[in-house]
Structures are given as structure tokens and as C-alpha cells.
Amino acid sequence: MSGFENAFIGTKRGCCTWTGTSTTAGSPASITPLEELFTKFGLPASQLDEYGRSRDWNVDLVPKFLMANGQLVKLLIHTGVTRYLEFKSVEGSYVYKAGKIHKVPADEKEALASSLMGMFEKRRFRNFLVAVQDYAFDDPKTWKDVDHQATTASQLYEKFGLDKDTADFTGHALALYRDDDYLQRPCGELIRRVKLYSDSLARYGKSPYLYPLYGLGELPQGFARLSAIYGGTYMLDKPIDEIVLENGRVVGVRSGSETARCKQVYCDPSYVPDRVEKVGQVVRCICLLNHAIPNTKDSLSCQIIIPQKQVNRNSDIYVSLVSHTHQVAAKGWFIAMVSTTVETENPEAEIKPGLDLLGPITQKFCSVSDVYRPVDLGADSQIFISQSYDATTHFETTCLDVLDIFRRGTGEDFDFSKVKHDLGDEQE
Numbered sequence: 356m357s358g359f360e361n362a363f364i365g366t367k368r369g370c371c372t373w374t375g376t377s378t379t380a381g382s383p384a385s386i387t388p389l390e391e392l393f394t395k396f397g398l399p400a401s402q403l404d405e406y407g408r409s410r411d412w413n414v415d416l417v418p419k420f421l422m423a424n425g426q427l428v429k430l431l432i433h434t435g436v437t438r439y440l441e442f443k444s445v446e447g448s449y450v451y452k453a454g455k456i457h458k459v460p461a462d463e464k465e466a467l468a469s470s471l472m473g474m475f476e477k478r479r480f481r482n483f484l485v486a487v488q489d490y491a492f493d494d495p496k497t498w499k500d501v502d503h504q505a506t507t508a509s510q511l512y513e514k515f516g517l518d519k520d521t522a523d524f525t526g527h528a529l530a531l532y533r534d535d536d537y538l539q540r541p542c543g544e545l546i547r548r549v550k551l552y553s554d555s556l557a558r559y560g561k562s563p564y565l566y567p568l569y570g571l572g573e574l575p576q577g578f579a580r581l582s583a584i585y586g587g588t589y590m591l592d593k594p595i596d597e598i599v600l601e602n603g604r605v606v607g608v609r610s611g612s613e614t615a616r617c618k619q620v621y622c623d624p625s626y627v628p629d630r631v632e633k634v635g636q637v638v639r640c641i642c643l644l645n646h647a648i649p650n651t652k653d654s655l656s657c658q659i660i661i662p663q664k665q666v667n668r669n670s671d672i673y674v675s676l677v678s679h680t681h682q683v684a685a686k687g688w689f690i691a692m693v694s695t696t697v698e699t700e701n702p703e704a705e706i707k708p709g710l711d712l713l714g715p716i717t718q719k720f721c722s723v724s725d726v727y728r729p730v731d732l733g734a735d736s737q738i739f740i741s742q743s744y745d746a747t748t749h750f751e752t753t754c755l756d757v758l759d760i761f762r763r764g765t766g767e768d769f770d771f772s773k774v775k776h777d778l779g780d781e782q783e
Contacts (some may be wrong), residue, residue: 359588359750362608364622368746369558379740388412392641405717406643415684418692419659419750420445420564422429423555428565429774431574439577443681444462447657448556450528451665451672452520456650456712459660459774461485461556461563461668470620476521483515483525487549497565509559511542519664527662527671531751533696534669564658564749568682583747595626598738602774606738619737619764624727627740631727637694637746638702639720642713644689648676653681656690658748659729661708672709675748691716694746697723732763737759739764 389412393400403409421427423444431437448459452471460469466481491497495550501511512522526532530548537545555563567573579589598620599607607616624631647653656677661672678689693709702723729740742756761769 357443361614361619361621362617364598364620364626365489389414391722396531396722398718398720404761406688411679411685414643414690415570415603415677417639417744418566418571418677418690419744419748419753420566420675421750422452422551423558424551425751425754426556426758426771427485427750429771430754430757430769431487433774434578434581436574436577436581440566440573440582441568442725443568444559445566445653445656445658445677446749447564447654448528448562448564449651449657449659450524450706451712452524452663453665456648456659457524459524459551461529471524478516479516479775480525483512484549484553486545488514488553490546490550492543501542503546504541507539508542508545509538509550511545518579519778523662524741525662526672528660529553531660531747531749533745533747533752534663545641559581563658566656566681567679570677570681570683598622598627600736603735608766619739621739621741621760621764622742623741624729627738628768630730630740631737632730633725634728635704635726636697637726637744638697638706638721638723639692639694639746640703640706640710640719641722642691642693642710642716643675643684643718644691644713644715645687646714647678648674650712651676659709659712664709668695668705669698670708670746673746673748674709674712690717692748695725696746716757734763 356523359663371385389403389409390400391401392412392414395443406412421442422491431440435601449456450459450471451457455488457469459473459486460471460480461468463481463484466484467477469477469480472480481653484503486499490501490503494501494718499710501514506514508526509522513527518526526535526537526545529552530537530545531552553564559565582589593610595608595610595611599609599614600607605620607614610619628670648657648659651657651659657676659674661667661674663671666672672693672695675692677683679686684690691713693706693713695709699705703721710719726743726745728742733739739760741760745752758769
């Protein structure tokens, strides 16, 4: 095999790859035909007539939504891969409070109409949103006695008189924090995250989230096509036998009797078990439904976040829903995913609050996955390893990992000023 500058093993992050082990384009997040989904979970795949045409199904094992104005979308636009992709907005964004689902309010009008809060709290929250939207980090006149470097997130909530429940859904459903550690950190990050949510919502109106037609497997397929334009080589269903090292530094990747020489390797933890450490587990349950999730206004797609405090946990529970509107299920069918970070010896019981929101479930597929992270930065070996997917149903945390890998591999931060246009320009 000829030499390469970089070898990308697996397609878990949606990067173009030259080799991989899956029979479909993707790794743990790959799309799976319906028969293979049943077979993967040890269920009979012979009686599937009620689910419609099998070819209409593209089930993502780890579905995640993209923030419309987020960094991952900007990265995809910068690469040019979006010319091969088509995205559609997700119809709803909801948060769980006191046993009920509520639409996440993200602007002044929604704040005043929300059933999440009482009348006086609505006005306080509205004032908070207005202040956040008007906040310009480079213009102290807009700060209104809130120094984003000196004021903590908790103090910011207190300044506007927000109660604990409002702070809870703001931090977890708008700012998408996974725990409450952020409360004691400077509030600048919170302000940026809430602004991102609101700006993303403003782009498409229904929710701030996007999902690719035909599922996440379209991302690596798009990169495979793009890599060919730039002289890359893409190999599907190519087993990896060894990452070849010389003096502790990568020099190639071996498959059978062939070795591709390269200077760097980018991969997920499954390829280098001796270079990662287990940091936890995630429980996920894919559910096939023949109806929309109750109390979501019959949304054909949506996300629901159950903040940890609402169910006496240390980790949020996430629910996502997609359907034929994104070309991932037969018409009349829906694919829901419920996931969370494992905290007990009975993982499936931990996601019960999410499962209870779904209504009748025709079929479910539950699994528990270990979560790994690299033990070093990869500077010496030039092997750059991603973290395992977390329990979230959005790509915000994954994007931070992508940017971290870019920084480790290139020695510099990605310059977002290079992104000169948006997704609307790409898809016109």
C-alpha cells in the first residue's frame, strides 16, 4: 500500500477515513437496516411485516442532533461535505418538570407563554433572556453590572431572581450542561450557551436542532466522497490487525499482509484498548413506536431532557425522537432513544422516567456501553484517540472532543473565522 499523511480508522466522528471495520459507513453510531438491528440484539428478524418496508429504515445506534448554529455545523460547512448532505430541522425541544413535558422557552414571547413558570417568574426569566441576548462581550456598556469573568453562573441567576427550577431547566435544557459544576464557574460560558441555543432556534423556528436525512451514516459517506476529490483513499470493511509503531511512534496501519504507511493515526478507543481508560458507562434504549410521544403536539421529531434533580439523579436523562420525516423509518413509525449515564447496578431502571414518557412501545433494544477516554494526548505516539460517545442526544460535547483532537493533531486551535458562509448557503 502507498503512504499517507494521516490514517483515520473508523468513522465514528464523521471524519473521512481510509479504512474501517464496519460493513456500513460508521462505527458505534452507524445506521443499521431493520433486520440487522433485530439480529444485533439477538431477536428474531423473520416477522417484520408490521414495520413496513425494511429499506425505509435507517436506525442510528447512537442518534445525536446538531445545533443549527453550533460549531459542528460550522466545521462541516468548512470541509465542504455539506454539499453531499441534506439536513432537516427537529420539530420540538422539551424539558421535563414535575412529571410533565414542557416546551423549552428560548425567547421573550415563549418565556411569557410558558407553563413552566408562574406569572412573576415568567417576567424574571424574560428579563434574563433579554439581558443575555443583548450581552456583547466586547462592549462593557451591555454588561449591566455582570462581569462575565468575575460573576458565577449561580450569581447571575440570583441577580435576576430566578428560582431553582428555572435555573435547572436553563442550565440543562438551554445551555445543555450535563451537571451543576458550571454554577460555580464564571457565567460567560453560560451566556454563550444560552445565546447559541436562541440563535440556533431563530434560524429554523421549531427547535435549535438539525438531523441529516437518512441518518448519521450520511456523514461518513459524505466524507468518503469528499476524500476522493482530494486524493484520499477510502476502504470499507477492511479489518485492522495492527497499528505499527517504530520507537514508540506510529509509522503505519497493517491489514493482513498490507501496511499503509502514515505519520498520524486518528481513531476511536476500540482500536487501541491499551491506550484508553474506562471512565463510566452509558445505558441506551432504542424504542420503535407507532405513534408520536404523548404531549409533544404530535411532533415527528423532538428532544426531551429530564434534568437530574427532577428524578433525584446525578446525571440527566435524554430522549430523542425521529421518524419518516427524516427518512429513517417507514411511514407511521417512530424511533425513540432514551439514554443516561449509569449510576447503579440496574441501568435499565435508571431510564424508566424517560421510557414512561413514550407511551406504548412496540419493540425496544437496550444496551450498556463502556465509556473510554485516552490516557495521553498522543504527542509522542502520534495516535490521536477520541472519547467514547456520552449519553447526550446532541453533538455539543462531541464537537468539543473533535476540536480537542484537531488541536492535539495539528498543534493549533481551529480558526472559525475561516467559515465564511452558513448551512443555508450550502443547501440552496
